[in-house]
Amino acid sequence: MRGKSKICPHRAECHIGIDLLGSEVPPQELLKAIIAFRPALKASILLTVLGTDDLYQKLGMLPDGIVFHAVSEMITMEDDPLYAIRHKKRSSLYQGLQMLKERHLDAFISTGNTGALMAGSKLLLSTLPGVERPALLTLLPTRTCDLAVLDVGANTSYKAKHLVQFAFMGIAFQRSRGITVPKVGLLNIGSEARKGTPELRTAYEALKEKSDSSSFTFVGNIEAREVFQGGVDVLVTDGFTGNIFLKTAEGIGMVILEELEIFAHEKDPSLKAAMTNLRQHLHYAEYPGALLCGVKGIVIKCHGDATTQSVLSSIHSAARLVGHRFLETVNAF
């Protein structure tokens, strides 16, 4: 690891790795934003940025609290996930996971190839006891609370038992945020118990049976239309449906913001005040990335086209999860 930092990695309270490669944001631009953002973080947080050697050569001195880890390979969005993980061991993605495994890092953030990040996490970190498949969890703002939605893209095929495991990971996540008895719902196309696929019906019965006023409350099936009204802490779904759900919300949010911006620019500059609020609620690109739940390590995946803001939000998220001992909470559940 190159670079210079006054914080010794072994003394840092929280050591976060950030993969600068694989995103649509140029690595130097991302690094510039991280450097500008560094003073907003606690001094006890150490950031290790992973990038190519030529980027390192171009760099001047890095500020306190940031070190550079130079790599000689890169996993691209086009790479086959399994092949890439097996053969590109000098890539930023592989190296970051390796550092997490060896406890040199407490958390790792990547904007790269989702499949490779998942395959690498399963291979290097392995899954937590009772978890067969990791899931991507994202926090979504609703009218009344922040909702944990999972899986938003890790598994396109699934069985009922996986949905139940996702529910328990979501519950542990919300507990680490201070919600002691989270409300859990199943994303479905109607509220009646018989709605949806056979897997959803089986998961419904299993969650209903396990629901217990002291650990979590199962509120049943939730229609996508109702989700944003709030009242649910954990929304359980498969990776295909969850991804469609999340991206639809993002897509509508983007179109509305753009339309309002045009209107505000042309007709009503005072509208800009309303938009600041709305942007915070809708512009999911500014929200932290998704947490890869169920592996023995804190791994956060940002969109490939993530704005710099999303990566910066993820640093805050990662620090919070480390501080709240998220892994221990999931493990103890």
Add this chain to the structure above:
Amino acid sequence: MRGKSKICPHRAECHIGIDLLGSEVPPQELLKAIIAFRPALKASILLTVLGTDDLYQKLGMLPDGIVFHAVSEMITMEDDPLYAIRHKKRSSLYQGLQMLKERHLDAFISTGNTGALMAGSKLLLSTLPGVERPALLTLLPTRTCDLAVLDVGANTSYKAKHLVQFAFMGIAFQRSRGITVPKVGLLNIGSEARKGTPELRTAYEALKEKSDSSSFTFVGNIEAREVFQGGVDVLVTDGFTGNIFLKTAEGIGMVILEELEIFAHEKDPSLKAAMTNLRQHLHYAEYPGALLCGVKGIVIKCHGDATTQSVLSSIHSAARLVGHRFLETVNAF
């Protein structure tokens, strides 16, 4: 059929049946709105409203162009679809479909039990040649065009061949709207050909093979986030995913409108101008219901909690589909 109308049913250019029962809107309220709306329609359009006998007793004289068809049974949202269709033959839903089959109606609009409407349509009207499963099609506004999305809720299980059939129904629908070479996309979680479920991958290959510059263009996989930017005329998906997609869009739309309304009320009354535009783009409850494609008859399903406006928009839709000979277009395709 009771009631009095100066238009003889046999001379009406377009005869539309409307089921007053099964929606969350009280039948008398829906009827009142239809009566108020009647003058906005062409004189050659005849509306037959289907409701219970006791509602008929309370009615005064109906205006020209509306007749009342009294029924003695009702299919509720809780009824098992197949059982209801087999045993409630005096219900408004069954009677409406029967009238459509016997060509007493050109189109039928219902806000009732979706499963019963679908089962009844398949049973009474039967499917068009080459169509194994009917699909619910809805028209969605995007930045540049009106997009036909199907299936939005008829089939929760499906095979690749059904997706291909949905694509062809969507193409025929857009042709009846004057788009001669529609652009067709598959709703998926990434744009690459290998993304999604095995069914999606097979459908992708089949559509790519059939794509032909003279009849339709297959534009490949479309992510939910990109859909609202426009550029696609037909979006193909299964009934589960399509329903989640549609209801997520509705849910976000509702929350945004409500937030903006509060802001406009409190701080910026001038915002109301922007909201009228936005409402038309977002408030899907005001959009026409979904067309049940692939059966030998024009059947439109409005949400169970449809606003009256949605039913009225559906009357316009139905009249347009009859006028443009939609069924002949689908059949000829």
